[in-house]
Amino acid sequence: MKCGDFPLKSMAYIDDEMTRGEKSEFEKHVAECARCAAELEKLRRVKKMTGRIRMADLEDQEWDRYWGGIYNRVERFLGWILLSVGAIITISWGMFHALRELLADPTVPLVVRFAIFGVVVGLAILFVSVARQRYFAWKSDPYREVKR
Amino acid sequence: MDVREEREYIERCRKGDREAFGPIVLAYRRNAYFTALGLVGNREEAYDLSQEAFVRAFRAIGRFDPTREFAPWFFRILRNLCSTALSRRSARWVGSIEEMREGGREFPAGERFRADLLAERNDEIVRVWSALGELDAPSREIIVLKDLQEHRYREIAEILDIPIGTVMSRLYNARQKLREILL
Numbered sequence: 001m002k003c004g005d006f007p008l009k010s011m012a013y014i015d016d017e018m019t020r021g022e023k024s025e026f027e028k029h030v031a032e033c034a035r036c037a038a039e040l041e042k043l044r045r046v047k048k049m050t051g052r053i054r055m056a057d058l059e060d061q062e063w064d065r066y067w068g069g070i071y072n073r074v075e076r077f078l079g080w081i082l083l084s085v086g087a088i089i090t091i092s093w094g095m096f097h098a099l100r101e102l103l104a105d106p107t108v109p110l111v112v113r114f115a116i117f118g119v120v121v122g123l124a125i126l127f128v129s130v131a132r133q134r135y136f137a138w139k140s141d142p143y144r145e146v147k148r
Numbered sequence: 149m150d151v152r153e154e155r156e157y158i159e160r161c162r163k164g165d166r167e168a169f170g171p172i173v174l175a176y177r178r179n180a181y182f183t184a185l186g187l188v189g190n191r192e193e194a195y196d197l198s199q200e201a202f203v204r205a206f207r208a209i210g211r212f213d214p215t216r217e218f219a220p221w222f223f224r225i226l227r228n229l230c231s232t233a234l235s236r237r238s239a240r241w242v243g244s245i246e247e248m249r250e251g252g253r254e255f256p257a258g259e260r261f262r263a264d265l266l267a268e269r270n271d272e273i274v275r276v277w278s279a280l281g282e283l284d285a286p287s288r289e290i291i292v293l294k295d296l297q298e299h300r301y302r303e304i305a306e307i308l309d310i311p312i313g314t315v316m317s318r319l320y321n322a323r324q325k326l327r328e329i330l331l
Contacts, residue, residue: 007316007317007320008313008316008317008320010320011316011319011320011323012301012316015294015301015319017300017301042327042331043320043323043324043327045327045331046323046326046327046330046331047295047323049272049273049276049326049330050276050280050291050295050296050326051295052268052272052273052276053266053273053276053277053280053295053296054266054267054268054273055182055185055186055265055266055267055296056264056265056266056267057178057267058181058191058195062195063177066173066177066195066199067170067173067174067177069199070169070173070199070202070203070206071166071170073199073200073203074166074169074203074206074207075166077203077207
């Protein structure tokens with residue numbers, strides 16, 4: 001073993017992730033190299049210090065509420081999905097029929113029909129434009145594969 | 149809960165049985181909460197994030213490969229949630245620097261990694277806990293997973309989705325940073 005191998009091997013040694021053979025090879029090097037031995041001692045002290053941290057537990061009542069909170073969130077999520085899908089279908093259906101009746105009504109002035117047509121086409125253009133912009137931004141995002 | 153029992157519960161969850169998720173939550177809730185607490189350093193946030201991780205795990209359980217271990221998969225979800233929460237938090241505070249300069253609010257570090265989150269509070273442990281809060285998020289997460297939650301390298305590699313060699317080098321760098329602060 002060389003001093004250059006020390007960083008990774010010292011971690012495996014103090015975390016007990018070495019085979020017996022690797023361990024004796026590492027110990028042999030440390031016994032011969034004062035610099036690595038001193039470094040190992042400091043790293044061991046750090047590990048000993050962090051290993052003493054014990055976080056305070058929650059109150060029993062908080063643990064009792066824990067599962068209930070999760071169960072409610074799971075249930076509410078299903079509720080939100082159903083509500084959203086139902087609302088989108090209902091609103092789309094209502095708007096489609098309202099527009100059809102309005103455009104078929106001969107008493108509606110031509111200028112209002114053009115205005116309605118403008119609103120519908122404008123909304124469609126805006127929707128396509130935003131969707132396209134989002135798609136290209138996503139495609140050129142260098143961090144899109146990074147798990148956040 | 150042994151591995152066979154856990155697989156049975158997971159199989160029931162995959163069929164949509166919400167009640168079967170209860171024993172799994174019971175088995176992992178403490179580790180989940182303490183891991184989140186070590187990562188974000190705030191009690192309320194850790195409680196909420198650990199619960200949310202279980203909710204996301206249940207929703208995604210259909211995509212979980214039942215021949216693999218549940219714990220690394222679950223802790224990866226939890227870790228990603230905590231990372232997102234930390235990124236959002238730093239983005240929020242970058243946006244309000246002017247506000248802080250005007251003396252209207254405290255820096256968030258004062259609200260995190262407080263000594264009252266510890267079970268035992270002697271001077272040295274409080275100093276180490278506060279040093280943990282000073283570390284960058286990747287260094288802190290590797291110390292939390294290894295030294296506080298005592299995961300093996302193989303599990304950490306799976307949770308963080310990195311090779312074991314990278315686990316060791318990150319751990320070395322994180323311990324060097326702690327050494328500079330503490331020794």
